[in-house]
Amino acid sequence: MPGASGVPLIGYLIVAAAMFCIGAFTALRRTNAIMILMGIELMLNAVNVNLVAFSRFVPAGNGARGQVFALFVLAVAAAEAAVGLAMVIIVSRRRDTIDVDHINLMRG
Amino acid sequence: MGKYLDILVFVIGGIAFPVGVVTLGGSLRRSYPDPAKEASYESGETPFGDARIRFHIGYYIFALIYLVFDVEAVFLYPWAVQYLHLSRGIAFGEIVVFVVMLLIGWFYAWRKKVLSWM
Amino acid sequence: MNFGTVWPEIILAAVGMALILLDVIVPKQRQRALGLVAVLGMVGSGVAAAFEPRNGALALGGMIILDPLSLFFRLLFLAGALLVTLFSVDYIRGKGRDLAEFLALVCFATTGAMILAISWNVVSLFVGLELLSISAYVLAGFLRDEPKSNEAGLKYFLNGALASSVLLFGLSLVYGVTGQTGIPEIAKALVTAQTQGYSTVALMGLGMVLVGLGFKIAAVPFHLWAPDAYEGSPTPIAGFLSVVAEGAGIAAIIRLVSVAMGPLEGSWGVWLGALSILTMTVGNVTALWQKNIKRMLAYSSVAQVGYILAGLAVGTTAGIGAVLFYLAAYLFMTMGAFTVIASLSSAGQGNEISDYAGLGVRSPILAVLLTIFMASLLGIPATAGFMGKLSLIGAAVHGGMAWLAVGIAVNSAISVAYYWLVARTMWLDPVPEKAEPIRRSAELGAALVVTTVGTLFLGILPQVVFFFANWASVGIR
Numbered sequence: 001m002p003g004a005s006g007v008p009l010i011g012y013l014i015v016a017a018a019m020f021c022i023g024a025f026t027a028l029r030r031t032n033a034i035m036i037l038m039g040i041e042l043m044l045n046a047v048n049v050n051l052v053a054f055s056r057f058v059p060a061g062n063g064a065r066g067q068v069f070a071l072f073v074l075a076v077a078a079a080e081a082a083v084g085l086a087m088v089i090i091v092s093r094r095r096d097t098i099d100v101d102h103i104n105l106m107r108g
Numbered sequence: 109m110g111k112y113l114d115i116l117v118f119v120i121g122g123i124a125f126p127v128g129v130v131t132l133g134g135s136l137r138r139s140y141p142d143p144a145k146e147a148s149y150e151s152g153e154t155p156f157g158d159a160r161i162r163f164h165i166g167y168y169i170f171a172l173i174y175l176v177f178d179v180e181a182v183f184l185y186p187w188a189v190q191y192l193h194l195s196r197g198i199a200f201g202e203i204v205v206f207v208v209m210l211l212i213g214w215f216y217a218w219r220k221k222v223l224s225w226m
Numbered sequence: 227m228n229f230g231t232v233w234p235e236i237i238l239a240a241v242g243m244a245l246i247l248l249d250v251i252v253p254k255q256r257q258r259a260l261g262l263v264a265v266l267g268m269v270g271s272g273v274a275a276a277f278e279p280r281n282g283a284l285a286l287g288g289m290i291i292l293d294p295l296s297l298f299f300r301l302l303f304l305a306g307a308l309l310v311t312l313f314s315v316d317y318i319r320g321k322g323r324d325l326a327e328f329l330a331l332v333c334f335a336t337t338g339a340m341i342l343a344i345s346w347n348v349v350s351l352f353v354g355l356e357l358l359s360i361s362a363y364v365l366a367g368f369l370r371d372e373p374k375s376n377e378a379g380l381k382y383f384l385n386g387a388l389a390s391s392v393l394l395f396g397l398s399l400v401y402g403v404t405g406q407t408g409i410p411e412i413a414k415a416l417v418t419a420q421t422q423g424y425s426t427v428a429l430m431g432l433g434m435v436l437v438g439l440g441f442k443i444a445a446v447p448f449h450l451w452a453p454d455a456y457e458g459s460p461t462p463i464a465g466f467l468s469v470v471a472e473g474a475g476i477a478a479i480i481r482l483v484s485v486a487m488g489p490l491e492g493s494w495g496v497w498l499g500a501l502s503i504l505t506m507t508v509g510n511v512t513a514l515w516q517k518n519i520k521r522m523l524a525y526s527s528v529a530q531v532g533y534i535l536a537g538l539a540v541g542t543t544a545g546i547g548a549v550l551f552y553l554a555a556y557l558f559m560t561m562g563a564f565t566v567i568a569s570l571s572s573a574g575q576g577n578e579i580s581d582y583a584g585l586g587v588r589s590p591i592l593a594v595l596l597t598i599f600m601a602s603l604l605g606i607p608a609t610a611g612f613m614g615k616l617s618l619i620g621a622a623v624h625g626g627m628a629w630l631a632v633g634i635a636v637n638s639a640i641s642v643a644y645y646w647l648v649a650r651t652m653w654l655d656p657v658p659e660k661a662e663p664i665r666r667s668a669e670l671g672a673a674l675v676v677t678t679v680g681t682l683f684l685g686i687l688p689q690v691v692f693f694f695a696n697w698a699s700v701g702i703r
């Protein structure tokens with residue numbers, strides 16, 4: 001069943017999966033804390049694409065659930081980004097680096 | 109495919125219009141170069157320095173607080189859309205509680221002197 | 227809508243916000259009294275929880291379930307938060323940081339954990355989990371002036387946020403397959419979805435949910451953040467992370483994996499068992515060569531998570547009951563161990579195991595208590611840990627997964643080495659030259675009494691909590 005725009009569900013899912021993978025790759029591969037954070041945000045947005053796309057295609061009456069879920073993901077992502085950036089700011093003030101490879105006081 | 113053709117027409121038109129207007133204007137008017145004309149427009153302020161500087165860390169604190177409050181407002185929309193279908197007294201009370209919670213956060217940030225420029 | 231059903235959460239969140247307001251009103255020197263406000267709020271919340279229905283009633287449009295499991299987790303998290311509050315009052319003030327802000331964050335985090343545990347819908351479950359996690363990130367990095375605490379907060383945040391996004395992607399796939407966000411509706415829709423050939427997507431979703439929650443509870447191979455987060459965090463928060471945050475992760479696994487995705491076919495119980503064995507073995511073996519006691523306890527708690535996962539892998543009512551009992555035992559023994567560490571570091575002692583030399587002479591009481599907690603973590607008879615392991619092993623044998631029981635027994639034998647190292651250092655190593663006697667505050671004393679009594683009580687008279695745990699595990703559906 002295609003949506004109103006004519007794009008089938010699989011199209012949205014491929015975009016979301018690609019976003020998720022790019023985000024995951026960025027988060028795991030980069031060492032700059034801000035870049036890791038951006039990767040995580042991209043992953044969360046992939047989730048939102050998934051949820052909103054599914055909400056259009058699941059049986060009628062169940063669509064609103066996905067959209068509300070997406071709203072909550074949005075709000076939580078903002079709170080998470082705010083806390084994370086604040087932490088990065090504190091670390092960069094004290095250590096002059098936000099490269100997680102160099103943030104390694106503890107070992108073992 | 110018909111709908112994608114519309115998009116193509118829009119893309120071509122969207123590129124052609126500004127390029128065409130600027131080229132046409134440039135070919136019709138006379139040229140009086142002046143440094144003031146090259147300067148970027150800063151809402152009437154005199155621009156200074158380079159744009160590629162390290163911004164003061166204070167901006168980020170403001171931006172973070174703005175971000176959180178801005179996004180929390182997203183919950184007002186579904187509430188407003190559904191308001192007429194809910195029992196109004198309770199729905200109104202709920203959103204008042206929500207806004208009061210945000211206000212407590214704002215009050216805390218204010219009293220902790222986060223909102224004053226350092 | 228009936229808000230009466232979430233009074234415990236409302237009370238705790240309101241106390242948190244009151245603490246924030248009091249923080250800017252009460253002058254800094256007199257903030258010690260705010261500890262009392264938090265304690266009263268938590269006790270009030272616990273009393274309210276005891277009066278809630280527990281017959282499986284649904285509330286708030288089916289988002290919330292009030293069954294015995296909800297009651298169990300509410301009380302467990304409140305007890306953990308109460309102990310953290312008791313032993314953080316002096317610790318945080320000693321570090322020169324805002325007590326009220328700290329306690330408010332503890333209240334919010336606990337509220338999140340409770341919301342997670344009573345959720346009957348993945349959306350509210352997710353919101354509770356994030357309220358807990360985001361508050362916990364800040365708490366881990368709370369000592370702003372200590373680079374180690376900054377680092378702990380940042381690492382915990384980056385790993386936790388990554389875990390959340392993986393978990394969410396899994397949940398979005400489950401929503402796509404079932405079209406539902408309610409936990410019982412998902413379970414029902416998964417049965418039909420499998421007949422329509424969507425089981426691969428559903429299994430992918432389940433796998434991602436498990437990976438995300440595995441990060442949150444520090445199961446191997448997703449545990450690498452845990453030692454740094456524990457070592458760098460304020461000591462009370464290390465206790466909070468290992469008891470409340472991990473307990474909440476276990477609650478999420480019970481609700482999401484055992485209940486919502488229970489109908490999924492496939493041998494994921496065996497996979498969970500393999501994860502359990504891997505987690506306990508890696509945790510115990512790595513703990514063997516730790517020099518810092520907080521770091522050692524971090525690996526020890528990774529191992530404990532492994533034991534708990536064994537009960538979840540069995541998945542029977544007895545298995546879940548054993549998990550719940552173990553969580554209660556774990557609360558007292560871990561919190562007790564961290565309380566001893568916190569009272570020693572408030573007295574200016576370091577956190578290296580070698581710093582504990584001669585503690586048996588310098589402060590015999592603390593040394594005896596730490597020995598009891600270590601014995602319980604190890605599983606010596608007459609302690610809570612022993613009864614917990616016994617019930618886990620029993621559930622594994624009866625559930626037809628005897629290899630898990632063997633794994634637990636072998637791992638307990640490995641763990642003797644590092645617990646014994648601490649005991650030997652305390653009792654047999656010579657007293658250092660400039661050893662000072664150690665004083666304790668009233669709050670720390672109270673926390674120590676509660677954790678010790680709890681550890682011994684659960685070891686000697688476990689019936690009451692056993693009964694509660696089994697009662698809570700019967701109705702999970």
